[in-house]
Amino acid sequence: MKNLFCRVCLLSLLSASSNADVALRIVCSAADEGADIYINDKKEGTCSNDFIVPAGNISLKAHRLVGNDKEQIFEKNFSLEDGDVDKIRVTLSEPKLTKAAIDKKRIATIKFEMGQADSALKKARQGDISAMEEAAKYYANGTGLDKSQEKANYWKQKAIDTTLYNEAMKTLSSAEAGDIAAMENIATIYQEGKGLSKDIQKAQYWNDKKAVITQANQEQHAKEILARAEQGNIDAMTKMAGLYQTGNGVPKNTEQANEWQLKAAQATERNSRREASEKAQQELEDHSYFEISKVAFDRLFFEAIDDGDYWVITFTPSTTFYGALGDLFCSPAQTSQHLELKNRIEAHAVNWGAPNSMVAKAYRQQFDHTNVIATNTYP
């Protein structure tokens, strides 16, 4: 009913006009009431209201300022024919910056960027590498500075060169302080001319210096390892073998390498045997036999066999057989050194006390005997 009434009103209005006009009712929501209404770019009034406008293409705009720099807008284009009546509901947009505000902001931004670029440029000229990179970007993008790919490239390269230079100087400093890796690096830098001017002589100088110091370090390292190896450290012995094999810190010597390898193996074996022996020792000590008196111990282990005739059994050709059985039982615990000693010890006594005897002579011929016992002369 209300709509019908409005229509009647509009029609009445229209009939009162003398030109070919159309009637528009612009309606705003309560929140948007009071917005300025522009029809065909001419302010015609505020929302909500009725308007008579010439027929034809109509551009409708509702506008309201929000604060100093924002506005809400509604726009619509339509066409009406002569005598038409229409109703438009206006919903204003969310507040957004006005053009002036945008422009203002843009100008401010440009000014800011120009300031930044200017600052970067100043710093770049003073050698600041990140500023150089910034300046390169500004030139490349035309941000704060006139776009110039050439200048962008310049500052980019300058940043790289300065970085290299600084690194090279740092490396040089380290090299001068004795850092071997730095010496190698600085030599490469001089060799390739990256960061510092290419200088073959200086490159050679640092290579030589590195070699000398490396050699000295290796020798020192080898000495330390040798000291530990001589004290019985198995790991050090193995390392000594490796050093002699490769010639690092010591003259390359395969024989020495083999000797240390052998020592390491023997020491390892000895350690494991020592552990087994200690375990056996512990087992024996845990046994009640060792709580008995010395007399009883001697009786059990030394004299019991003497009382029997088992000694005699061992002095027939069965001796060798029982000896072999004994060796068999011992074999898991016997090292190669044990086995070698077993063959030698029978003649050690004469070699020590009667070195001119035929047994001693035969013994020396049989074994390449160089230990202390051979050096004694018969008194």
Added chain:
Amino acid sequence: MVCNTKTTNNCLWFFSFILFSLSFGLISGCANYHLSSQDSQQDQIDENTLAELTESIISFSDTESLTIDQAKLSEASLKYQLEATQLLEKLISNHDLATLQFDDAFKARQKLASPAHNEKTKGTFANKLSLYLSDPRFACSNPIFTDYFNHRYQKETALYKTCHEAIPFSVITKDNGVQTRWVEPEKVSEVHLLFAGNDDGLISRFGHTLLRLVICPDKSNDKGDCDSNLYQHLTLGFQAHVNEFNIDTLKGLMGSYQAYLYAEEFMSIYRQYAISEFRDLYSLPLTLSTTQKDQLLRGLSQIHWSFSGDYKFLTQNCSTLLQDTFKIIWPNYAQSKMNEKNRLRPDSFFEDMKDQPLTRAIVFDDLSFAEQTGHYFPSTEPLYKQAFDIVKAARSQSEFEDLDDYLKILPQQREQEINQDQLYYSKLKNNTHLLGAQILLEELSAIQSRTRMQANIASFFDQHGIENIRQYMSQNLNKHSYEVFTQCIATPLESQMQPKKLKAGIPSLEIMTGQKNTDTIANCESSQNWSAINDINLAFDKYDTDSWMPFKVAMHFWLGSLDNVIKLMELTK
């Protein structure tokens, strides 16, 4: 059965038939008893034919030189389908001619050089003579009988020229079980009579005698090189094969142990006497020409492979058997005063030999020099005592009074005491003689410990017996460990108890090449068996802890003493 007239005749025939059959059976049985193992074809050669054949085939000259008509022998051999040797043996054994009978000299040789020494001598004589006459290889395998027959029948076979140049001996080695060593007579520079001095023990109180072969190295025949090649010298000695774990003196006196001529390495003998038993060894060179030496060596080899006899400690021992040997393979000895009687005691035998031109006893005029020339090997006991005195004097403090005391200290404890005695330790590092002395004591501990290990093993098996132990092991070991036990311990032990396998003479190279040395113990020590050996050790321990403990202690001493030697030797570096 009642027999009538008609039936009486039938009965008579019947009973005669029965009687004849029985007689024939009996005769056949006796004949079979007397015959050697020959084809039944021989039964067809009657006595007359045998006699005829003997006369036609075997002939003697005035000097009793024996010849064989080979053609007739071959013919007869074919005719009667017998090997020539078999036929000859038959002819000889069935002949009564004195010249074809054995004599005392042959008996003496049969005793020492034939595995069939317990068989009837007549049969052995026939067998050996037939081989001598027909087998071209007989001289190489049976030099003793060859020499005898050569001498008896004035023949000279091409002595040993076609034989292999080297003579085999089955040598008991220290580390590699029993190995065949081929000895070239040319490489044997001398043969010595070795005497191990007296000991307090019942069995060894009169010493021990054996022979030593001074063998030259492969690349030299220089006397000095030969003399100093001790590690390759061999010994040959008559010893008892004690086929049990504990020697029974009564058995030894009564001859219940078998005697064999054993070959061993000289250094084993040195170790046994001069080191383990602390006895002096004297090595007396025999005076031999090259031919005599060759004859001696071949004879010894034959005895080594063929002889077994009763070993009686007092009356048939190392000394008497050696004298019997000399009589048959060393003509000079047989012709000497030594042949008049056998000395029952080794020491007496040795002393008497020194007085004979058969030997060069002058080497003992200066014992100090003799030690240098390899004729005198004194007991090492004074050296160990000397070492002990030096060590005791150098120690800051010592709780041991004498060497025996010292050797009873646990090896680890001995090492600790050395390490804790800073002053002594420092002396060891700076005085090589002192260090050598200390090392010697540890080595003596090791040597004696090893001997104890051997004795303890024998004792353990004696207490329990192989069978009981084997049964226990079969129930308590896993499969692999039991296999190792069987292969490496039980079977070799049982084999050790068996009599030595004899041969009818020196085996040829072809025969020996085909045989493998089957000693398995040395091979058993490989690392793949260690786990099994540990299992066996533990099983022995569980079986009888108290009885096995002495072995473990001895082993502990052995290994610990060697470890001490190794550590002390590092002080030289």
